[in-house]
Amino acid sequence: xxxxxxxxxxxxxxxxxxxxxxxxxxxxxxxxxxxxxxxxxxxxxxxxxxxxxxxxxxxxxxxxxxxxxxxxxxxxxxxxxxxxxxxxxxxxxxxxxxxxxxxxxxxxxxxxxxxxxxxxxxxxxxxxxxxxxxxxxxxxxxxxxxxxxxxxxxxxxxxxxxxxxxxxxxxxxxxxxxxxxxxxxxxxxxxxxxxxxxxxxxxxxx
DNA sequence: TACATGATGCCCT
DNA sequence: GGGCATCATGTAG
Numbered sequence: 001x002x003x004x005x006x007x008x009x010x011x012x013x014x015x016x017x018x019x020x021x022x023x024x025x026x027x028x029x030x031x032x033x034x035x036x037x038x039x040x041x042x043x044x045x046x047x048x049x050x051x052x053x054x055x056x057x058x059x060x061x062x063x064x065x066x067x068x069x070x071x072x073x074x075x076x077x078x079x080x081x082x083x084x085x086x087x088x089x090x091x092x093x094x095x096x097x098x099x100x101x102x103x104x105x106x107x108x109x110x111x112x113x114x115x116x117x118x119x120x121x122x123x124x125x126x127x128x129x130x131x132x133x134x135x136x137x138x139x140x141x142x143x144x145x146x147x148x149x150x151x152x153x154x155x156x157x158x159x160x161x162x163x164x165x166x167x168x169x170x171x172x173x174x175x176x177x178x179x180x181x182x183x184x185x186x187x188x189x190x191x192x193x194x195x196x197x198x199x200x201x202x203x204x205x206x
Numbered sequence: 207t208a209c210a211t212g213a214t215g216c217c218c219t
Numbered sequence: 220g221g222g223c224a225t226c227a228t229g230t231a232g
Contacts, residue, residue: 084225
């Protein structure tokens with residue numbers, strides 16, 4: 001087994017979500033299951049700016065549901081959507097100021113078999129690895145992420161069983177587009193993708 | 207207490 | 220390309 005990547009400190013997230021988005025592309029999401037590891041390279045994220053962003057969960061002010069977004073940076077904000085799916089976010093900006101980033105797609109790096117089991121995919125379906133982690137609901141399911149288990153967890157600590165590590169990999173080119181699946185503030189360019197990466201969600205991989 | 211809605215994915219056509 | 224499952228949350232009443 002290769003060594004774990006170095007965990008990114010909470011200061012990394014203590015900035016404008018748009019800047020964190022750019023720097024997060026290419027980093028690695030790690031799930032520790034005992035001695036085993038699930039790892040995926042971050043290739044698609046979306047910024048949610050806080051109380052001034054109509055599309056953000058924090059737009060209506062602080063509630064029990066979105067409390068993590070208002071808390072300290074580098075924490076996991078997990079919510080349940082459409083009665084079916086969990087989505088993973090990380091909080092940004094200092095304690096008291098809302099802001100976060102939605103993880104939309106990963107490139108699987110390690111533990112693909114276990115991800116397939118978590119996604120209820122057969123070996124035959126495994127011919128396309130995009131089915132594992134392309135899309136926010138998919139990647140959450142592949143990594144076993146739920147609100148009960150992970151909401152509020154510190155992603156900036158390698159003592160957590162879910163955290164984000166640095167990587168030597170740097171995306172050649174970053175593309176910025178509109179965010180997916182929202183109606184309010186839909187034309188704001190706040191979705192960041194690794195250009196040309198085949199694990200980016202959506203129809204056109206470009 | 208009731209109801210509308212949603213940062214999705216899957217299956218069918 | 221479109222319909223639909225399925226439920227936590229927030230808001231209205």
